[in-house]
Amino acid sequence: MSSKAKGWCLAAAVCAGLWLVQNGAQKVTPPVPSAAQAFAAGPRTHTDAAADPLPPAAPLRLRIPDIEVDAPLMGLGLGKDGSLEVPPAGNRNLAGWYRHGTAPGARGTSVVAGHVDNARGPAVFYSLGALEKGHRIEVSRADGRTAVFTIDAIEVYEYDKFPDRKVYGATDRAELRVITCGGGFSEKSGYQGNVVAFAHLIGVRNDKAA
Template sequence: MTPKNKGWGGIAVAVGVGLWLVHSGSHDVTPPMPSAAEAFAAGPGVHTDAAADPLAPSVPVRLRIPEIRVDAPVMGLGLGRGGSLEVPPAGDRNLAGWYEDGTSPGAKGTAIMAGHVDNARGPSVFYSLGALKKGHRIEVTRRDGRTAVFTIDAIEVYEADTFPDEKVYGPSDRAELRVITCGGGFTRKTGYQGNVVAYGHLIGVRPSGRA
């Protein structure tokens, strides 16, 4: 199941409003944003790296992004009453979410994961998402004991009113992953104005117990 486009629009506000920046008065210090060099060079759908065969579906339980020191448990997310994606509790700064009615990470299709960029106490799980580069790795450990390893194809930032729903959430014929948090412009009145999105695809699988 892929959420309807109108429902996904709510994610731009839902995963972070800059509470730490507002409360601390640090509105001149914002999370790292991806450079133009990390965007798609030829547009999404142009596959330049080898992809691993998709796995059978399995619930993700942990997410690791070594380059930005993310090592977080994963909780399932649904859609809220207004059709937007639910988000992890803001009070837990080290918790990622996965849209559990969609594709599971490593299975064929587009898996969606989201998390906060900050809360009132400081940076949260995806604060440094925009610092990632093409070729960095994202690892998702699943309930079946296997770890799906993704390579990053691009990191892009979008303003809320031009968020490309189909590009981000559309179907894929291979195992792909999107990791999303707040980003873009920031004001103390309205918070973050958009989102940072990391695009990745499956390149390998580690069996249970292997580091």
């Protein structure tokens, strides 16, 4: 599904365009991950052990406390052109997960995607590039459990250099990719790449017991 997921971000760039905050003559764009947050910089000092994968269950909500994200999740399928469907651009606080793939928390690589902005301002993953290794991502699931992930790296890729296998490849543990558009921007063609957060499952909270 590599080309399909990448096609989604191209569509998002076209639909949303760039939201420009004018500060005098300066244009303000979404944060870009620093080199220190990439895999090439090496692991952080403490690496959390992976938790055992959960049985599949639909995700309901995603939270990233460090960038104040708390958003509902909708299922995304494929469009007629084979690209991943997009969440409605008019709702800035909505993300989607590829419902025909791995559910977050289950064994394998799950994919969550969302807009970086829309015509009215920043959207759900506008600040994704500001995350750091060790930050947490929480996904509430339909089975009453919350899957807790830790971020292993944040990287940015140009569209024509997108590492499909690295981002979407199979894995024996429960992993999560959170993707939005970002990187460079062209007023003619929109965003030039993707920001990708790589994370793995480190724990489970049983919300039914709360």
